[in-house]
Amino acid sequence: MNTTQPKSPQLEQTRLLRTAVPGPTSVALHAERMQQVTTGFGVALPVFIERAEGGILQDVDGNRIIDLVSGIAVTSVGASNPAVQARVAEQLSRFTHTCFMVTEYVGFTEVCAWLNAHTPGDFDKRTALFSTGAEAVENAIKIARSATGRSKVLVFDDAYHGRSLLTMAMTAKENPYKKGFGPFPSEVYRAPMAAPFRWPSGAQNATAEALAAVETLLAERGAHTFAAMVVEPIQGEGGFIVPAPGFLQGLQQLAARHGIVFVVDEIQAGMGRTGRLFASEHEGIVGDITVTAKAIGGGLPLSAVTGRTELMNAVHTGGLGGTYAGNPLACAAALGVFEAFEDGTLLANARLIETTARRMLEPLLEQTATVADVRGHGAMIAIEFADRGTLAPRADLAKEVVARCHEQGVLVLACGTHGNVIRLLPPLVIGLDLLEDGLGVLCAAVAQAEAFALSETVPA
Incomplete structure (x- = not known):
């Protein structure tokens, strides 16, 4: 396997125990x-x-x-990738921060351009940069609500979307993520995930029965009141659950039929983690909005919301942002990450x-x-x-x-x-x-x- 290492010094790539762990x-x-x-x-x-x-x-x-x-x-x-190190060092020599909402810098635009070109979907896109995955998920909901005029959000069993107040409501696992932190925002509804291994009537029935349950929930709660449907193409904290074949495609079709913004959370599974640039490529699905974070910053805090231009531009000017959103050092790191994936x-x-x-x-x-x-x-x-x-x-x-x-x-x-x-x-x-x-x-x-x-x- 090819590896990319800093030229010097190089940390020996072998396991070694000099003391007990921890020492x-x-x-x-x-x-x-x-x-x-x-x-x-x-x-x-x-x-x-x-x-x-x-x-x-x-x-x-x-x-x-x-x-x-x-x-x-x-x-x-890698935790010390040379492309990331070089770009961050060069940016560090010039400046660390201005706040993109105050004065602009080209790195922010270059990261947005790369994501617009590489996230799934051949439609015209725009991107907003933030700092954390939870922040990006919350902003994806803000965008979906602004664009649709609706309020409800549909998520799934075993989902994990973050630790902020809204994303805790979207996250399924109680302990340690939600325990003692409620009450949580309303208008978040949960549907079954087509998890093959534990589907009660067998993996062969997971897709059809889970999609039927989603349709029932939408009918009962009013499909026309849902702004967003948010799903991980492979669930992370929930147990690395790979949805049964056809389930994600069925969700995308349901969302399109009801005018619901289909949000794909690629925070953990994206940026090459699954052998494709984005995990949604395994099922051939395309989010109206794709959310990325974690690996795109190469160790520096960066997240992004990329989506259809008509959705992303539905938000009023000034409605999106954050003091550290798309920090120059994090953007430089992301450009190094993108470079590392080129070959x-x-x-x-x-x-x-x-x-x-x-x-x-x-x-x-x-x-x-x-x-x-x-x-x-x-x-x-x-x-x-x-x-x-x-x-x-x-x-x-x-x-x-x-x-x-x-x-x-x-x-x-x-x-x-x-x-x-x-x-x-x-x-x-x-x-x-x-x-x-x-x-x-x-x-x-x-x-x-x-x-x-x-x-x-x-x-x-």
């Missing part, structure tokens, strides 16, 4: 963090990172940890990551009693833990596997509405040997965790 320096720094930072912030692995390149995170104790998370799908081109290598890498991950993970379906599903596209792969007979979620096993991986210097995350899914989001520049090492640790952790769980349930 003593990280432990001390974490203790200081607990004295200074609100406990409202959680942490998956309490290690402090000193350097990051390619597929490696090096901590302050000298441990080299395999990164299968990419800052939750942010550093897809197609990163998309090919994403597809190779999937091939490798499936080769190593799918045998677990036969070798274990609790790995119940392996799914995803490209470098967005998940394994779900459940009792084979009942499909009862096994969050305990997912948690144990994550802990064992972390001890061995492999960074992974759990997700899913039930907390029983492990998601893999390696940077697209990870080397094949490093990926195989990380996946090998994961497979061993699965076997060990299942054996431990079995021993705990067998009477002495």
Whole structure:
């Protein structure tokens, strides 16, 4: 697999444990963090990172940890990509901020032009830039409401759209995202997601029955009152759920029939993560509005709303914006990200990551009693833990596997509405040997965790 690394110095792309994980320096720094930072912030692995390149995170104790998370799908081109570094450094030498709503700069326009040209849809487009994914989702709703004169929003089971007040209402998972933070904005309605693995009457019925449920909801609530229908082409925090074939296309058709703005949330699945530039390309769908964030900024905060010109320009002048929206440094980083995708290598890498991950993970379906599903596209792969007979979620096993991986210097995350899914989001520049090492640790952790769980349930 080809990788893009800074010329010098280069962080060795191998896993190395000099201490326990976390090591003593990280432990001390974490203790200081607990004295200074609100406990409202959680942490998956309490290690402090000193350097990051390619597929490696090096901590302050000298441990080299395999990164299968990419800052939750942010550093897809690597945490120190040379194109991103060079463009940000050049911009930093000139100025850091003016606020695009006060005085303009060309980087903002160049990012918008690239997104207008590359997001799905051959219609005329306009783009607005913001800072976070939640901010972009909220602005997509503002735009849809302004353009349609309607108020209601349709979202789906297992959805995740952010942590702001409106996007918490749109997000499905209660704990930790919504617990204790209500009341939430009204006029947000939820329909079933055509999730093949857990569809009650079988995967073969998921698309037809889920679409029928959406039609029923629209009829009951008044389809003419819905401004937007918002869907992730692959659900992220909800468990990397790939909708049943035809479901997304059916949603697009329903939205068009009723004059509802079809909003595709590509925040986690977009920018090459799935082996296509945008995950919606796998199903051939086109959003009236496409929302992007995370990987487009290469590690700097940037998000975007791109859509049909008649929708985007329906908002009155001054109705969109934000002090840091499309910050010059973030725009420079995005242009570096776009440059990194130009030759197609990163998309090919994403597809190779999937091939490798499936080769190593799918045998677990036969070798274990609790790995119940392996799914995803490209470098967005998940394994779900459940009792084979009942499909009862096994969050305990997912948690144990994550802990064992972390001890061995492999960074992974759990997700899913039930907390029983492990998601893999390696940077697209990870080397094949490093990926195989990380996946090998994961497979061993699965076997060990299942054996431990079995021993705990067998009477002495």
